[in-house]
Amino acid sequence: MAIRTRTGLLTALLLGISTAMPLPAAALDDSQKQEFGAFIREYLLANPEIIEEMSQALEIKKEAESQVMAQAAISENTDAIFNDPNDMVLGNPDGDVTVVEFFDYNCGFCKRALSDMTSLLEKDSNVRFVLKEFPILGPDSLAAHRVAMSLRKLAPEKYSDFHIQLMSGDARATEAHAIEIAKGLGVDEAALIAGMEDPAIGDSIRQTYELANALGISGTPSFVIGNEAVFGAVGEEALLARISNMRECESTQC
Incomplete structure (x- = not known):
């Protein structure tokens, strides 16, 4: 088998590109299969950057597929994502651009992203920032979010202040820790605990799980801006760029 032919076959196998004369595996005898397998191994060892290129191409493809799924979900669930009355709105409630964050109080990356949110809202007085309670990191997170949602109804x-205090620092967010912060802000403990049993809280959390699943969100923080789902703590500048683009061309990517 000529080297040029084998290289063409290898390219086709690795990158999924059709060749002018495709050779099905059944057309190879055992010795040819062994030879071809040895050639693939030798070629990849000599050119390991191909694996990196393939990995990058796969990530780009997966990201594109994720965005297609997310855009369809955003279109189908616009009100539930951007205008759910059970969500807390920070910043300007009448802002011209809305940023939605799915977060968990025990998410380390969410803690880092807190400063992005606060700085963004300080710099831009026309941003509407929606917080989606998305407790996915165990029972402590679920309990802490129930405290937060009870507080939102009692003392919006x-x-x-509650959100920033609970999200800041290294202490784990638990029911007890969340209640202590709420008490420190003057919220009645008995009323707070009673409010945690409101069935509407559980319904709201379930709806958020369903939205996240439709959007392809499996981790926190994740954001929705315009028709784009943004996965991970991308940083303040990346969020500001998307906000600027929304104002310029009504899309996060102009």
Whole structure:
């Protein structure tokens, strides 16, 4: 088998590109299969950058597929994503661009992203920032979010301070820790605990899980801006760029 022919076959196998004369595996005898397998191994060892290129191409393809799925979900669930009355809105409630964050109080990356949110809202007074309670990191997270959602109904004006305090620092967010923060802000403990049993809280959390699943969100933080789902703590500048693009061309990518 000529080297040029084998290289063409290898390219076709690795990158999924059709060749002018495809050779099905059944057309190879055992010795040819062994020879071809040895050639593939030798070629990849000599050119390991091909594996990296393939990995990058796969990631690009998966990202594109994820965005197609997310865009369809955003179109089908616009009100539930951007205008759910059970969500807390920070910043300007009448802002011209909305940023939605799915977060968990025990997510380390969410803690890092907190400063992105606060800085963004300080710099841009026309951003509407929606917080989606998305407890996915175990029972402590679920309990802490139930405290937060009870507080939002009892004293929405205190939610921002509560959110920042609970998200800041290294302490694990638990029910007890969340209640202590709420008490420190002057919220009645008995009313807070009673509010945690409201069935609407569980319904809201289930709806958020369903939305996240439709959007392809499996981790926190994740954001929705316009018709784009943004996965991970991408940083303040990346969020600001998308906000600027929304104003310029009504899309996160102009």
